[in-house]
Amino acid sequence: MLSAILIVLCVVATWWCTTGAILYLGRLPRTTYATSMILATALLVVASLLLRLSSHSTGATGACVAFGATLMVWGWLEMTFLLGAITGPRKSPATRESRYGERLRQAIGAILYHELATIGAGALVWLLTWHAPNTTALWTYLLLWAMRISAKLNLFLGVPNTGETMLPPHLKYLGSYFRSDRINPLFPVSVLLATLLFLALVIAAHRAPLWGGEATRLTLLATLAGLAVLEHWMLIVPMPADAPWSAWRPARALRGDSGSPS
Numbered sequence: 001m002l003s004a005i006l007i008v009l010c011v012v013a014t015w016w017c018t019t020g021a022i023l024y025l026g027r028l029p030r031t032t033y034a035t036s037m038i039l040a041t042a043l044l045v046v047a048s049l050l051l052r053l054s055s056h057s058t059g060a061t062g063a064c065v066a067f068g069a070t071l072m073v074w075g076w077l078e079m080t081f082l083l084g085a086i087t088g089p090r091k092s093p094a095t096r097e098s099r100y101g102e103r104l105r106q107a108i109g110a111i112l113y114h115e116l117a118t119i120g121a122g123a124l125v126w127l128l129t130w131h132a133p134n135t136t137a138l139w140t141y142l143l144l145w146a147m148r149i150s151a152k153l154n155l156f157l158g159v160p161n162t163g164e165t166m167l168p169p170h171l172k173y174l175g176s177y178f179r180s181d182r183i184n185p186l187f188p189v190s191v192l193l194a195t196l197l198f199l200a201l202v203i204a205a206h207r208a209p210l211w212g213g214e215a216t217r218l219t220l221l222a223t224l225a226g227l228a229v230l231e232h233w234m235l236i237v238p239m240p241a242d243a244p245w246s247a248w249r250p251a252r253a254l255r256g257d258s259g260s261p262s
Contacts, residue, residue, distance in 0.1 A: 004205070004219050007064075011223040014068075018075050020248035026082040026168040027249065033083045040079045047072035048128060055132030060216040066129075066136035067220045073121055074144050081114045084170050088112040093176035107156055107177040118145065136217045143221060147228035150190045154235055157184035161234065163241030183236055191232050198225040 025036045050069035054062045080086040090109035098106065108115075125141045155162055158181030167174055201222035208215035234241055242249075 003060075003210075004215075007216065007219045008223045011067075011220060012227065014071065015224075015227050016244065018071065020245040022075065022078050022082055023166060023242060023245050024248040025079065030170065033085070036079065037083060037085055040076050043072050044076040047076075048124065051125060051128040051137050055129040055134050055137070057213075058133050059213045062134050063136045063213045063217040063220060066134055067140050067217075070125060070137045070140040070144075073125060074141070077114070077118055077121055080117060081111075082168060082171070084168075086114045086117050087171070087174075088114065091173065093173040103177070104156070110174055110177060111152075118148075134213070136220065139217075139221060140224065143224055143228070147194065147225075147231070150186075150194070150228075151231065151235070154184060154187050154190060154232070155179070157186055159183060159187060159235040161236055161238070161241055163235070165240050166242045187232070187236070191229065194225060194229045194232060198222060198229055201225055 025032070028036075047069040050065055051073075054065040054069065056062075057065070088108075088110045089112060090106060094103055094106050122141055122145060125137050129135065129137050155178045158179035160180065160182065162175065162178035162180050164172070164175035164178060201218055205215055205218035205222050208218055240246075
């Protein structure tokens with residue numbers, strides 16, 4: 001029981017810190033972006049090595065290392081998008097009053113290259129863990145990917161809280177592809193499926209042998225699924241989407257300096 005609580009706390013802390021750090025880096029002057037991407041890419045190389053080394057370890061340590069390395073890969077993807085390194089061929093807002101099909105086409109164009117990069121990163125995780133007994137990394141990546149696709153679809157279809165405040169100035173045009181509206185029909189389906197997955201993982205983790213790699217892997221995935229459910233609910237609550245990470249705002253932005261990202 002204590003080990004499961006520690007795993008949950010570690011995953012939540014990692015989620016909060018990594019999300020906050022990436023948001024912080026995106027709000028810094030653009031002259032810092034190149035350095036940030038170089039460091040992030042170095043971490044991607046380290047993550048790739050850790051994925052390979054942990055792929056044949058079926059114990060609790062192997063599961064934790066594989067999980068952490070996958071989060072490093074995902075963090076690199078998030079940074080490439082938020083810092084504007086990899087987005088899409090379209091760099092302009094959606095055309096006003098465009099029809100649904102045209103708006104969808106424009107939205108895909110705004111994020112196309114990053115979606116392809118996400119597929120490429122997933123292929124990298126799969127290749128590094130191919131035919132290996134430790135499947136933590138692959139399942140972690142697939143869960144992150146599925147939840148992100150769900151969030152993007154809900155933002156496109158319409159939710160009360162689009163979270164445009166989380167976009168740095170150079171990506172503000174992406175907010176035009178979000179739809180601030182009542183809850184769309186997909187949202188309850190997304191939340192229901194994510195909640196059922198979370199509960200299934202919790203039950204499976206509870207039934208798994210204690211202190212083993214299987215219990216650790218399932219607890220890690222269950223916590224991640226729980227956070228995904230939380231992030232979906234944040235799309236409809238009446239509060240700034242970046243409120244949980246207000247402590248990560250650069251000092252000038254906190255003072256309301258007009259020359260700083262906000």
